[in-house]
Amino acid sequence: MSRRFALVLVLASCNRIYDLDDTQLRDAPGPDAAPTCDRDPLVFRPQVQQAVFQPCTHYSTSDATGRALALCPSQGAFVVAEGPIDDALVEVAVERKPDHAMLSVALAPEGDRAIVQHATLTGVPVFSVHVREAAGWKWSYDLPAADYDDSVGTPSSRPRARLMHARPNAGVVDELVEDTPDTWRVLRSYTAQELGTFHLYGVFNLTADGRHVVFSGADTPQNTNVYHAVRTGIDERFGRGVPVAGIPRTVVDAFMTDDCGRVYFSGLSSIFYARQQ
Amino acid sequence: MRACWLLCLGACNWVYGLDQTRLPDPPGPDAAPRCSASGALAFSPRVTQAVIQECTDYTIQGTMAIAECGSGFLTTKLAGGPVDAPLVPIDIAATRLNAHLVAPRLTPDGDLIVHQELPTRSSVASVYRRDGEGWTWQSDLPFALPPFARAGMPSKGPRRHLMVTYADRIEEAVDDGTGNWTTTSSPFGALGVTKVNSAIHLSADGLRAVFTGATTLPEVRYAVRSRIDAPFEGSFPLTVPAAMDAYLTEDCSRLYFSGLGSIFYVPQL
Numbered sequence: 001m002s003r004r005f006a007l008v009l010v011l012a013s014c015n016r017i018y019d020l021d022d023t024q025l026r027d028a029p030g031p032d033a034a035p036t037c038d039r040d041p042l043v044f045r046p047q048v049q050q051a052v053f054q055p056c057t058h059y060s061t062s063d064a065t066g067r068a069l070a071l072c073p074s075q076g077a078f079v080v081a082e083g084p085i086d087d088a089l090v091e092v093a094v095e096r097k098p099d100h101a102m103l104s105v106a107l108a109p110e111g112d113r114a115i116v117q118h119a120t121l122t123g124v125p126v127f128s129v130h131v132r133e134a135a136g137w138k139w140s141y142d143l144p145a146a147d148y149d150d151s152v153g154t155p156s157s158r159p160r161a162r163l164m165h166a167r168p169n170a171g172v173v174d175e176l177v178e179d180t181p182d183t184w185r186v187l188r189s190y191t192a193q194e195l196g197t198f199h200l201y202g203v204f205n206l207t208a209d210g211r212h213v214v215f216s217g218a219d220t221p222q223n224t225n226v227y228h229a230v231r232t233g234i235d236e237r238f239g240r241g242v243p244v245a246g247i248p249r250t251v252v253d254a255f256m257t258d259d260c261g262r263v264y265f266s267g268l269s270s271i272f273y274a275r276q277q
Numbered sequence: 278m279r280a281c282w283l284l285c286l287g288a289c290n291w292v293y294g295l296d297q298t299r300l301p302d303p304p305g306p307d308a309a310p311r312c313s314a315s316g317a318l319a320f321s322p323r324v325t326q327a328v329i330q331e332c333t334d335y336t337i338q339g340t341m342a343i344a345e346c347g348s349g350f351l352t353t354k355l356a357g358g359p360v361d362a363p364l365v366p367i368d369i370a371a372t373r374l375n376a377h378l379v380a381p382r383l384t385p386d387g388d389l390i391v392h393q394e395l396p397t398r399s400s401v402a403s404v405y406r407r408d409g410e411g412w413t414w415q416s417d418l419p420f421a422l423p424p425f426a427r428a429g430m431p432s433k434g435p436r437r438h439l440m441v442t443y444a445d446r447i448e449e450a451v452d453d454g455t456g457n458w459t460t461t462s463s464p465f466g467a468l469g470v471t472k473v474n475s476a477i478h479l480s481a482d483g484l485r486a487v488f489t490g491a492t493t494l495p496e497v498r499y500a501v502r503s504r505i506d507a508p509f510e511g512s513f514p515l516t517v518p519a520a521m522d523a524y525l526t527e528d529c530s531r532l533y534f535s536g537l538g539s540i541f542y543v544p545q546l
Contacts, residue, residue: 046329050322050518055494222348224538248326248537267537268518269494272324 035261035276037212042228044246044263044274051086051264052271058104059264059271060154060205060255061085062111069107069114070271078102080116080137086273093136100126106154108161109208109258115143115152115163127152127165129182141182153203154255156210162187162234164204164213173204188237195229196240201252208258210234216252217241226254226263246274310530310545312485316501316513320532320543324518327361327533328540334522335533335540336430336478338383343367344540351377355391361542368411373401385433385481385527388415398424419458420450429476430524432483438505440477440486447473449508461508465490468500469511475521486512487525487532497523497532517543 052059056070070089072081080102081089094102100118103125107114114137118126125146130137143152147169155163161178165186173195177187192200197217204215211234217227226249227241244263247254251265262273312318328335332344342360347353355378356364369391371378376393379400383389389412394400400422405412418428420441431439435454440447447468450460465473470490477488483505490498490512496519500512517523518541520534531542 046326048324048326050324053516055519246326248539249329250331250538265537268520268534269496270518 035259037207037230037260039260039276040230041242042244042260043277044244045277046246046274048248048272048274050270051273052083052089053269054081054089054271055269056081056089056271057266058106058203058253058255059266060105060107061257061264062107062109063208063258064109065111067107067111069105070266071102071105080105080114094130095137095139096128104151104203104253106152106163106203106205108155109157113140115155117152124148125150143176143184144186149201151201151203153205153213153215156206156234157208160234162206162210164206164215166200166202166204166215168200171200173200190238194240195227195238196242197227203253205255207256207260212256212260213238213241214244214254214256214263215241216250216254217243219243223249225249226251226265228256246277310528312480312529313499314484314501314503316499318499318513318515318529319546320515320517321546322516322543324541324543326539327542328364329538330356330364330540331538332356332364332540333535334380334382334476334524335535336381336383336524337526337533338385338387341383343381343383343389344535345379345381351396353377353379355381357383369405370414372403372414376400380427380476382428382430382478384431384437386437390418390428390431390439392422392427393417400424400426402428416456418450420448420460427476429486429488430478432479432505433481438479438483440479440488442473442476442488447477463508468498468509470498475523478524480525481527485525485529487515487523488512489519489521489523495519495521497534499525 056072059070061068068085069082071078079091080094082092083089099121103119104117105114113131116128116130127143129140131140149168151166153164155161163176165174172189174186174189176184178184202216204213206213211231213229215227218224225243226247228244229238229241231238247263253266255264261276264273331348332346335344337360343357345353346356354366355369357367358364371393373393376395378391379394380392389405391403392400393403402418404415406415426443429440431437437452439450446462448460448462450458452458470492472491474495475489477486479486486500489495496514497517498512498514500509502509522535524533530545533542
């Protein structure tokens with residue numbers, strides 16, 4: 001009888017008695033696994049989602065506001081349009097000079113300011129910072145001077161926001177830092193080779209934490225891809241970019257969400273996103 | 278009395294003259310695709326990159342597909358392979374001097390209609406037949422195609438129908454089965470659009486057509502007719518990306534198109 005009692009006690013003892021960890025029944029990463037920015041290289045599913053059925057480009061989102069901005073055609077010109085993420089976009093008012101046409105737009109992670117690329121009569125674009133107001137996007141100031149073919153992508157979060165200013169004619173991408181509010185300076189520059197690409201055409205979009213940048217790259221003139229470069233901290237330099245698997249190869253306006261879960265891009269008169277695999 | 282009840286309860290449909298009980302599933306997520314006769318076709322917004330190569334004009338016959346691959350004027354090559362698999366150049370040669378082969382259509386009869394495009398960008402549509410591992414020229418279609426005019430996918434032979442898109446009109450050509458073609462011209466308005474921006478691909482039975490057309494902005498559209506000798510009257514926009522080379526599989530299960538350096542498809546909902 002006492003033997004049976006002892007056996008029951010042994011079998012019924014808990015993890016604490018045996019100094020065991022709790023049993024954990026975690027699913028292995030599967031189709032619904034949370035995205036991670038730590039995976040290197042990043043891989044996205046070849047199935048992409050048609051998110052916005054409008055012929056817009058340069059789609060960028062703000063998790064803070066749940067809103068998105070893009071450049072959309074309207075009556076023979078391009079306008080800035082806004083809407084909830086993955087929903088229809090509607091033209092919004094943007095303060096600009098009468099002779100300026102809009103060429104691109106990039107939304108800040110906070111959702112309260114946007115960088116608009118304006119074409120001018122000289123052919124040299126101007127990159128203007130606009131702030132959100134009740135009546136629309138009000139011009140605030142222009143970024144340092146640009147050259148033909150330059151581009152500016154989405155900035156990282158404030159304070160000390162960063163942004164990437166691509167200058168293909170000079171063969172470099174400048175990383176700018178906002179030391180004090182609305183004052184930017186060149187922090188460092190990258191050559192095309194340092195970013196692992198043959199050319200610097202296209203937009204270099206940063207994530208909110210400034211640790212990731214996606215851009216259109218190529219290892220030969222014929223072999224274009226969307227590239228991703230990463231750095232361990234915002235004060236470090238970016239390493240060489242690598243092609244991102246799963247994103248259509250000739251995309252030129254890739255934008256990655258802050259959790260690295262989605263890459264948005266435009267084409268075929270639509271906005272699509274690919275989800276991380 | 279009990280035996281009577283038992284007999285009544287145990288009798289079969291045959292005793293009572295009843296039809297057999299049928300339990301068909303309603304159309305659901307796994308329902309077989311159908312080709313709409315009314316024009317109502319819906320496709321998923323989930324777009325699959327089937328072939329990650331810079332190709333256009335992807336068409337399918339059986340398990341094989343052919344497309345025009347590469348980029349740049351006079352540098353593309355016709356390439357083929359299994360459906361949804363990588364494409365490799367096929368063995369085929371132009372018969373016209375300085376011609377470049379573009380816009381292939383792998384037809385329901387298993388032959389290949391290819392445009393032999395000249396440096397002037399005018400072209401002739403030619404029929405090639407499979408010859409071992411390669412393709413051999415068979416005949417030219419009797420249409421002089423000015424720059425950017427394109428013939429679409431024909432219906433199944435021997436009395437093939439084929440639509441040709443010109444800058445200002447469309448023409449439906451009909452083969453009498455002996456290689457003699459007659460054509461009927463229509464304005465774009467016959468398809469309910471102000472502009473046709475692409476080739477018009479017919480289904481094997483010739484009753485359905487897919488093309489890109491515009492009333493304001495270009496969109497992929499679908500047209501149906503009840504008889505092959507009747508004209509198409511209007512068309513319906515499809516809620517799919519606005520590609521310029523949409524190709525609908527014969528069972529209407531998938532719509533293929535190209536863009537952004539890939540061949541994509543969307544499945545029917």
